[in-house]
Amino acid sequence: GDSVTQMEGPVTLSEEAFLTINCTYTATGYPSLFWYVQYPGEGLQLLLKATKADDKGSNKGFEATYRKETTSFHLEKGSVQVSDSAVYFCALSGVNNNDMRFGAGTRLTVKP
Amino acid sequence: NAGVTQTPKFRILKIGQSMTLQCTQDMNHNYMYWYRQDPGMGLKLIYYSVGAGITDKGEVPNGYNVSRSTTEDFPLRLELAAPSQTSVYFCASSYPRRTGGAGTDTQYFGPGTRLTVL
Numbered sequence: 601g602d603s604v605t606q607m608e609g610p611v612t613l614s615e616e617a618f619l620t621i622n623c624t625y626t627a628t629g630y631p632s633l634f635w636y637v638q639y640p641g642e643g644l645q646l647l648l649k650a651t652k653a654d655d656k657g658s659n660k661g662f663e664a665t666y667r668k669e670t671t672s673f674h675l676e677k678g679s680v681q682v683s684d685s686a687v688y689f690c691a692l693s694g695v696n697n698n699d700m701r702f703g704a705g706t707r708l709t710v711k712p
Numbered sequence: 713n714a715g716v717t718q719t720p721k722f723r724i725l726k727i728g729q730s731m732t733l734q735c736t737q738d739m740n741h742n743y744m745y746w747y748r749q750d751p752g753m754g755l756k757l758i759y760y761s762v763g764a765g766i767t768d769k770g771e772v773p774n775g776y777n778v779s780r781s782t783t784e785d786f787p788l789r790l791e792l793a794a795p796s797q798t799s800v801y802f803c804a805s806s807y808p809r810r811t812g813g814a815g816t817d818t819q820y821f822g823p824g825t826r827l828t829v830l
Contacts, residue, residue, distance in 0.1 A: 632809060634818065643716075643802050643821030644755075651811050689754065693815040698743060698762050698808070699770065700816055704754040 602627040602694040606703035613680055613710050621675040621706050623690035624665075633657075633666055633673040634691040638705070644689060647675075680710045714738050716822035718803050724828045725793040733788040733825050735803030743806045743816055744786040746770075746778065748799040748825075755802070761786055762808075793829045801825045 607622040625631065632651045636644040648657030653668035662677045673690060690703040719734045737744065742763050746757040757770030761780040775797060777789040786805075790797060803822045809815030 630787075630811075632811065632815060632817070643823050644804075644819075646818050646820065649818060693817070695808055695809075695815055698814050698816055699745070700762055700806075700819055701756055702755045 602631065602697065602701050604690050604692050604701050604703040606688075606690040607706050608704070609706040609708070611708045613705060613708070615682055615710055616679045616712055617710075619675070619680045619684075619708070621676040621688055621690075621708070623673045623675065623703060625671050625673065625690075625692050627671075627692055627694045629634070629695040630668070631695060632693040633664070634671070634693070634700070635664055635675050636689040636691060636702075638687045638689065640686075647688070666668055680708070682710045682712055684708060685710045716803055716805055716820050718801075718822035718825050719749060720825060721809065721823070722826045724830060725790075726830060727791050727793060727795065730791050731793070731827075733790070733801055733803075733827075735786045735788065735822060736783065736784050737786075737803075737805040737820070739805060739820065740783060741805035741807055741820070742783070743808065744780065745804040745806075745819065746776070746786070746788045747795075747802045747804065748772065748797075749802060750799050753776070757800075758788065790827075795829050798829045799827060 635647040648659040650657040650666035725729040745760040746758040804819040806819040
């Protein structure tokens with residue numbers, strides 16, 4: 601069945617460092633791909649998404665490109681801030697079912 | 713728009729008690745979902761619904777029940793609470809995927825209900 605595998609955490613970076621969180625998926629056809637962010641004590645909120653191959657989703661300086669050939673959707677940010685400290689979830693919506701498949705989450709801590 | 717609202721925010725139950733977690737959305741979304749998130753862990757789907765009168769089991773449905781009588785509301789019922797049900801419960805809603813096939817578009821999450829069973 602459809603699934604998502606994302607980089608295990610936790611990840612600790614210094615402010616202004618470059619961030620990459622890897623995400624790969626298994627699915628038939630062309631799923632939609634998402635990155636969600638969860639701040640402490642809150643629900644998940646959409647960070648960015650891409651619905652077809654080669655699309656790039658972007659928001660708040662974060663980017664991810666839908667790569668069909670490598671079945672990947674890696675999250676990147678050029679310069680992280682302390683306020684980016686959160687848990688990041690990669691997710692997939694497949695073409696054969698009506699639910700969302702989430703990765704295990706990656707906890708990011710950014711230190712001043 | 714209030715988005716997705718959940719009540720209560722916190723609750724402590726004794727073993728064997730029952731309760732209903734409420735979830736309401738005002739975005740006219742067809743799809744609604746219940747997840748649980750154990751400490752330091754990811755999300756597990758409990759139940760979901762693609763429309764009023766239609767519900768389906770997710771990954772971890774045992775010990776829970778749902779109903780969907782209106783588009784707006786999707787309550788989750790816990791019968792005979794057990795310590796293993798201690799978790800944070802999130803409700804989410806969405807439109808269907810727009811680009812063909814089955815699937816969901818962006819899910820919008822409520823703030824969660826933190827449940828402890830002692």
